[in-house]
Amino acid sequence: MTARYGIGVIGGGLVGVCCALALRRDGHEVTLIEPKGVGSGASFGNAGLMSSGGCVPIGMPGMIWKVPAMLRKADGPLVIRWRYAPRIAPWLLRLLAASRPARVEQISIALASLLEAAQAAYRRLLSDEDYDALIARRGLLFPYRSEASFERAAPSRALRARRGVEFQVLGRSELQRMQPALGGKQAMGVYFPEARHTVDPQGLARHLATSFTREKGETLTAAVDAIEIERNGRPCVSMGETRRRFDKIVVAAGAWSRRLAGMCGTRVPLDTERGYHAMLPDPEVEVRVPMISGDHSVAVTPMSGGLRISGTVEFAGLSAPPDYRCAERLVGIAERLLPGLNAKGAQYWMGFRPSLPDSMPVIGPAPRNHNVLYAFGHGHLGVTYAAITGQLIADCAAERRTAVDLGPFSAARF
Ligand SMILES: Cc1cc2nc3c(=O)[nH]c(=O)nc-3n(C[C@H](O)[C@H](O)[C@H](O)COP(=O)(O)OP(=O)(O)OC[C@H]3O[C@@H](n4cnc5c(N)ncnc54)[C@H](O)[C@@H]3O)c2cc1C
Numbered sequence: 062m063t064a065r066y067g068i069g070v071i072g073g074g075l076v077g078v079c080c081a082l083a084l085r086r087d088g089h090e091v092t093l094i095e096p097k098g099v100g101s102g103a104s105f106g107n108a109g110l111m112s113s114g115g116c117v118p119i120g121m122p123g124m125i126w127k128v129p130a131m132l133r134k135a136d137g138p139l140v141i142r143w144r145y146a147p148r149i150a151p152w153l154l155r156l157l158a159a160s161r162p163a164r165v166e167q168i169s170i171a172l173a174s175l176l177e178a179a180q181a182a183y184r185r186l187l188s189d190e191d192y193d194a195l196i197a198r199r200g201l202l203f204p205y206r207s208e209a210s211f212e213r214a215a216p217s218r219a220l221r222a223r224r225g226v227e228f229q230v231l232g233r234s235e236l237q238r239m240q241p242a243l244g245g246k247q248a249m250g251v252y253f254p255e256a257r258h259t260v261d262p263q264g265l266a267r268h269l270a271t272s273f274t275r276e277k278g279e280t281l282t283a284a285v286d287a288i289e290i291e292r293n294g295r296p297c298v299s300m301g302e303t304r305r306r307f308d309k310i311v312v313a314a315g316a317w318s319r320r321l322a323g324m325c326g327t328r329v330p331l332d333t334e335r336g337y338h339a340m341l342p343d344p345e346v347e348v349r350v351p352m353i354s355g356d357h358s359v360a361v362t363p364m365s366g367g368l369r370i371s372g373t374v375e376f377a378g379l380s381a382p383p384d385y386r387c388a389e390r391l392v393g394i395a396e397r398l399l400p401g402l403n404a405k406g407a408q409y410w411m412g413f414r415p416s417l418p419d420s421m422p423v424i425g426p427a428p429r430n431h432n433v434l435y436a437f438g439h440g441h442l443g444v445t446y447a448a449i450t451g452q453l454i455a456d457c458a459a460e461r462r463t464a465v466d467l468g469p470f471s472a473a474r475f
Pocket of ligand 1: 071072073074075076077094095096097098099100101102103104105106107108109110111112283284285286313314315316317335336337338360371372412413414415436437438439440441442443444445446
């Protein structure tokens with residue numbers, strides 16, 4: 062029989078909520094600690110895509126040579142606030158090291174092992190009815206303006222093909238048939254039939270949190286400001302005047318996890334790739350299949366509240382104010398992609414991707430203390446990997462054999 066523990070889960074984003082529910086279903090006494098409301102961080106405003114091809118790291122071989130052009134382009138996908146440049150430089154050097162061909166191959170094998178189990182894990186957390194209401198299966202399309210831009214993405218396609226990811230290459234007319242809203246202006250496309258997307262990212266997190274509460278999980282509205290590891294190895298967390306002892310804790314505070322992991326004795330090079338979205342309530346074009354523009358890395362996702370246009374990687378840390386011109390630029394790109402798009406009433410948002418330079422999350426026990434479990438750093442793919450992360454954390458707490466080898470995801474790799 063599995064031992065029952067008192068477990069504190071720090072952070073109520075999608076990752077934390079999936080951990081809390083999976084742990085509760087194993088019979089533990091679980092307390093979810095979140096100061097701002099469930100699903101209000103990156104889990105609120107993401108593009109909602111559950112990518113079936115999410116085994117390609119951000120740092121691909123040769124990417125360093127593309128960076129100057131990306132920074133020069135007025136509507137390019139990459140922004141560095143120069144004041145933050147000295148802070149992000151070590152992270153970028155690690156990204157460069159992770160983009161060596163042999164390392165990229167290892168990273169993509171590890172990410173593919175998560176991908177394989179990702180949807181089954183959502184199926185376990187949601188009833189069939191709720192899964193069908195919250196998660197749509199329409200695939201994912203990458204349109205390319207020209208054959209040249211399609212060719213530039215050949216290394217990512219080859220990597221996905223090596224991992225056995227299913228995709229179809231589409232010519233102009235097939236692309237037009239699949240996505241008439243593109244107006245026939247794109248030359249090529251790549252379609253991933255197995256991809257899913259959530260039609261309501263925050264709704265998904267809240268729904269799982271409601272199940273957690275219904276199943277007698279405890280939620281505290283508080284921020285953890287200190288973690289102490291007592292002599293017996295048990296963690297004790299402080300939230301203002303309140304202190305709580307747990308048998309185990311899970312650090313799942315997204316982009317804010319670096320400081321908390323530090324309090325548990327682990328240094329991780331976690332930073333944030335800030336991202337933006339524009340939510341268009343009345344787009345007036347029908348986007349049948351979610352897309353990521355192959356030329357601009359801008360995602361277009363049909364959701365229950367309208368059409369969401371998202372993207373941008375901005376390096377500026379956790380405290381600089383948003384620069385909503387980034388979101389306006391995303392709208393401009395979407396208007397060129399989708400003739401007739403109505404952007405009136407657009408609502409802008411900025412959020413913090415929790416990113417490690419090798420594009421892999423940290424999942425599993427802290428290197429020197431098995432009472433501290435880590436579940437953070439999911440970068441661009443936290444929606445895709447949240448449910449499987451929850452399952453793996455529950456396996457770790459129960460000291461069961463994990464469905465996925467967690468070696469590559471250990472914090473000890475840094
Ligand atoms: C523009 C954009 C588009 C994206 N698109 C996709 C996509 O299409 N597909 C995909 O898979 N991923 C996507 N992502 C990434 C995904 O959103 C994230 O990886 C994921 O949401 C991370 O979830 P999380 O729970 O780790 O973090 P968050 O959702 O940020 O949650 C962290 C929580 O921790 C809480 N917290 C912080 N400090 C403390 C503390 N001291 N004590 C207690 N709680 C604390 C915060 O309040 C927050 O609620 C996108 C991200 C962005 C920004």
